[in-house]
């Protein structure tokens with residue numbers, strides 16, 4: 001009876017389909033750790049490595065900010081699907097721009113941008129905060145196929161009169177570029193009174209008002225913990241106004257000048273990350289990301305995998321495929337069909353190319369090859385339902401690994417178990433149904449538990 005239940009559970013677990021990523025899944029990838037790391041490096045709080053040299057970015061003043069520009073360029077180079085333009089437009093002027101071409105409407109362009117130059121040292125809020133957010137959005141979105149083109153732009157010489165953005169916007173207008181919206185970020189990490197207020201600055205030029213309305217829709221759809229002030233007529237004292245000058249739709253998003261809650265360290269060398277309101281900064285970055293992914297439009301390519309018995313199958317049909325061994329990040333020679341039967345236990349991914357879109361799946365655990373089931377008294381799990389501590393008692397030898405999956409088959413955590421008695425802390429795991437897979441080199445078993 002026990003064995004039957006376990007087999008049924010195995011069949012359930014290993015045929016579970018993970019769903020393709022939604023906008024919400026992607027919003028949750030916006031990482032505060034990643035933002036903070038970039039701000040610390042970019043505002044000179046900690047050293048970093050640029051072009052193979054350990055450096056501290058101690059200045060971003062425009063006549064001395066090439067290391068900062070190189071840092072941005074190097075970040076973009078780490079991401080897929082981006083074409084990088086190192087736009088030198090004068091002796092001291094240098095924009096760094098990355099373009100992700102839309103798969104459906106390559107000529108429909110949305111821009112997310114920030115200036116990276118500064119007036120003095122540090123200048124974390126003005127505008128390492130916006131620079132780090134543009135880089136974070138690029139990190140996540142560049143892994144997705146999008147309908148429309150996204151331009152990630154970091155401007156130079158904003159502080160000298162919006163020169164970098166002016167150069168780009170004028171050129172774009174002369175070339176007839178179909179820019180549908182420009183979201184400029186300038187100072188976005190200060191909230192001194194914790195009221196979560198932020199500003200959208202707008203003017204009735206082109207479709208800027210409709211763009212503001214789209215932003216308000218995204219704000220309410222995803223329930224961000226933010227309070228908006230629409231400022232109309234909005235300020236012209238940042239890069240978005242150069243797009244207004246050229247007849248394009250544009251807005252500024254940032255901390256709240258409207259409620260007089262902008263950083264008191266404005267244009268001072270005391271503008272440092274220690275004065276950031278980090279939860280506020282994170283929320284505002286997620287909001288801007290949500291707008292960009294909504295406007296980008298996720299191409300519906302299913303990059304998920306179904307595991308059934310000894311076979312992995314890509315859920316996208318009528319595509320071309322390449323399977324990867326995730327442990328080595330190498331393509332598996334000859335593994336180019338929709339299904340793949342691994343010859344060893346490990347983690348695997350598939351790269352799916354459908355039309356002009358190529359996406360790689362997340363890595364999937366495959367561990368059922370040549371394994372038999374445990375005896376019913378080999379493994380005891382209790383209590384079940386469990387509140388905090390799950391006890392696992394073992395009567396098996398060798399190295400024992402435990403993996404916890406949620407009901408969608410997503411791997412939550414993996415532990416190496418001790419012989420005999422183990423206690424697993426599930427305090428931070430949300431309540432619900434989970435599956436515990438336990439395996440040695442010879443045996444495997446999967447057990448359903450309920451977390452209260």
Ligand SMILES: [Zn+2]
Nearest residue numbers: 126127186187
């Ligand atoms: Zn600024």
